[in-house]
Amino acid sequence: MTTPLLTILFALGLTGGFFSGLLGIGGGIIMVPLLLYIPSLSGVAVLSMKTAAGITMVQSLAGAFSSLVAHRKNKFVHPSLVMNMGTASIIGALVGSLFSKNIDSNTMLGIFACMALMATLIMFLPKGSDDDEVDLEEVKFNKFLAFFVALPVGLLGGIIGQGGSFILIPLMLYLIKIPTRIALGSSSGIAFLSALAGFIGKYSTGQIPVMMAFVLVSGSVLGAQFGGYISKKLKTTRLRLILNIIIAGTALRIWYQLNATVFYLLLMTGLILGFVIFLKTRKTKNEKNTLET
Known part of the structure; x- marks a missing residue:
């Protein structure tokens, strides 16, 4: 493992961590394409989807935890929502991560692309007005619906090394009708629980390159704190726009690689x-x- 590769991984960790804190996502939606393309374009290494999935599971775990700390300080984390959807995500992610050892890289990439595409399509659903200031106690949701929305997301996220928040957030916004700031903040807690279960599954089956993941996470933790600070200062409409652009751009880039x-x-x-x-x-x-x- 070369120094240039470790340097690139640290820089990528900063980038993914920033967006993790800014948008309440684990950062994997950004990190996977960065890991697949940047080291290769730089001429230092070529990473497979399976390797990227192992690394991003650790990054998602650290990034989501750091993001959770930042959003909890801002009082945007709904405890009941996190426990409900987090429990479902844990079950799904543990099963998915254990099963992922038997899945090849191209299949993983296809699952990732389909999840990103699904999240993009959900963004086109109509959504009513959203207040920037929302009291946590006023937020109500359908617990049955929330649980069974999070379960398959956790399963697929466990396979591709994601906390799954990049698709959970659109589902929370447009299907479960959670206010934007609460969805962004709470998703970091759900993603943390999902990534923790996924990490256990992937680590126990030898799918995580420890040194590469450690360097990436070091940058991710720093970037997430700054992202959480900026998130509080932006309007919810801008946060949704940024999230839409990132998810749509990633979906298109992956599909271009899979099928022009x-x-x-x-x-x-x-x-x-x-x-x-x-x-x-x-x-x-x-x-x-x-x-x-």
């Missing part, structure tokens, strides 16, 4: 949907302005 035809179909569909949403939003604003005048 699917990539171009997804790109064209996304552009058309985006244009339709833009026109609809513009029409709604014009109607609102007309009523006000």
Whole structure:
């Protein structure tokens, strides 16, 4: 293992950790493509999806914990929601991580791409207004629905080395109807529990390169604290926009690698949907302005 590779891993850890703290995600949605492409483009190493999954499971664990600390200070973590969805995620992630030893890298990459695509599609669902200031005690949710939403996400996340928050957050926002800041904060706790179970499964089956993971995590912990600090200062609409861009961009990049035809179909569909949403939003604003005048 070379010094240039360790340096790149530390820098990637800072990047993934920052977005982990900013958006309440484990950071794996960003870290997987970075690990697959940056070391290769730099000419220092070529990492497989299985290796990236092992590393990002540790990074997701550390990043989610650091993010949880930051969001808990800001009082954006809903204890009941974390325990409900976290329990389901633990069960799913432990089973998935143990089973992942028998899955090849290309299949893992395909699962990752499908999860990112699903999260992107969920973002197109309509969502009502969202207040920046929300009291935790006022947030209510369907516990049965929340549990069975988190269970399959934990299972798939355990396979690909993710806490799963990059898809949990859209589901929490658009399906379970959790306010944005509470969803971002609580997802870090759920992702931590899921990543902990996934780490146990992958470590026990020898899928984690310890030194590489340690260097990456060192940068991740530092980056997550800064990301959590910035998150509190941004409006919820901007946080959702950043999350949308990251997830959609990752999904397209992975699908381009897997199947160029699917990539171009997804790109064209996304552009058309985006244009339709833009026109609809513009029409709604014009109607609102007309009523006000």
